[in-house]
Amino acid sequence: MAQYIYEYKNWPEFTWDEGQISVILGKVRHLQGKVFGQMSGLGFLLKEETMLSTLTLDVLKSSEIEGEILNYEQVRSSIARRLGLEYAGIVHVDKNVEGVVEMMLDATQRYASPLDHERIFGWHAALFPTGWSGMHRIDAGRYRDGEMQVVSGPMGREKVHFQAPSPKVVRDEMDAFLAWFNQVSNIDGVLKAAIAHFWFIIIHPFDDGNGRIARAMSDLLLARSEESSQRFYSLSNQILSEKKMYYQTLQKVQHSSGDITEWLDWFLNCLYRALVNTEETLKRVLQKADFWNEHKETVLNSRQRLMLNKLLDGFDGKLKSSKWAKITKCSADTALRDIKDLIEKGILQQEESGGRSTHYELIPRWNTP
Template identity: 25%
Template structure:
């Protein structure tokens, strides 16, 4: 038995309508914006989702380091464990993103187990098999006292039938709004806890896949994982899951879970819109600066990365602009000579940050924090 999808209250419907309007406006803006800086935003959002979801599980890698790792950069100062977890999650997320417009797509136990192997294959052991249902009990322990089971998942013998029921629901389901269904899928999977490890990230990834399949926004804009990964939100996330009880009790009202996810959708849409707006303003300011300085317009890409993310590497600039190694090195060297950029580190590990003559207005816009509005008041 799965959790029944709750009916929406009037306030829920209002917030869902607001989310839909924001997402449609965001889709239009992305489609009409210059490809160069929307492509950078797509990469940032993917990296931010990977960094955030891994951070919930204790793997701490900054978004900018994840961006570099996803670009194939080897000289990033992270532990080998964090590197492996980041790249594994990125491979799975990349595959999920490619599924958003597959015509003959369907959910299956093989699909979710395959995704789990992408995520956990590097950790595969007899005791904790990857890509296979768990063979024994699994517990979510209390963060303050690991000797206490905050949640005990269903018996391992019940997992195959529960997952078959979930797959049937994913393919046929109910008539609820796609965003509500995606939230419910997350709850179903994390509550069944079908694997020995990796259940949280798999559940968040399934939600991302369902939102992407809906087709309103490109997959990179569809995830709420970055929102869930903020410390205060992570605490609320675990608290909301904890309200479901210490064991699998699907015959209950889960309206609170749906409302929590509506808040996440709403505030993540605000966040993406804010970054998109800032990104566009920063690009325009940098384009004006480059033109006035008589520089090649392609260096705006490098300067934009510095303003929005704090640094740029030669390899990242080279790939973004389709340059040779020599061209990218020459451009960055000239920017250093002009004191627009400053080099940090040596040889392959070198990256570039803002120099004393980097345009302050662009940095000011990029660093101005935005204010998030709470969709439910009172």
């Protein structure tokens, strides 16, 4: 079996090819500046809306990478409440959702605060409020005291992807990691986010939740690199869409003797693509703003406003009157009246696909995929 990176004498002295990394790092830095420039031109409410959408996406996708699907409305509502933002859809929020949101906001809104053992324990405890991960009891809020392997495959034919350092050295490893994390160095902040992500994953200090905490650390360092708690792009969303390469690259570089160029190259390119995709999100936010600006004098009831916001945010599935009634908690007749009123006002139209049941959509001008 090939040696792991932490088994080499020079661990944790990482090296990389500056020439290979500098071009993509320059592109990332340029695009970061461009995105922030575009955002600073937005009005206050639009900025809030973009940030709320981005943080919601980040929380949802970081959990989805681990196979956990959280409820969109709960995540969005929890973030809005904690940031003191206006949000119509205040809903009941599960404990585990509150925990993930708490960790993400602590990382991004308090990016300038030092990271220490206690703060990380707080994140971990927030991720596992019941002390259980699925069917397994775990040590929430403290480092693992058992061996840790990342495995896949059926019982008896498991494939070991990674063997983490012994639990005996975890505290010392984390001491060294945190000392580096908090010190002011001449390493570019974006590069530091990539190194921290990899280093923490290798230590694998917890029974579970290491991936989500590593991504929160990256978000913290990216916020630090921008000197801003305002989040306008989601790295986790991009990692999810490139999940296979994410794990493949980690698996390959974990056997390196210290050179992590391949990991840094992948991370920076992934971040670059996340920034490119942000322009799409911005387009939707601007469109939503234009819509409400145009309809500021239009008489609409609270049910119609709620459903229009859902449609403008990208409604999942087909909109039928029965769905309208269920979401807005009204009768079928009221739902149909609401919809017909919006058709008369030139906001909704009946979908042309026909079929046995009638579906509705925003008129083409507002209906971007």
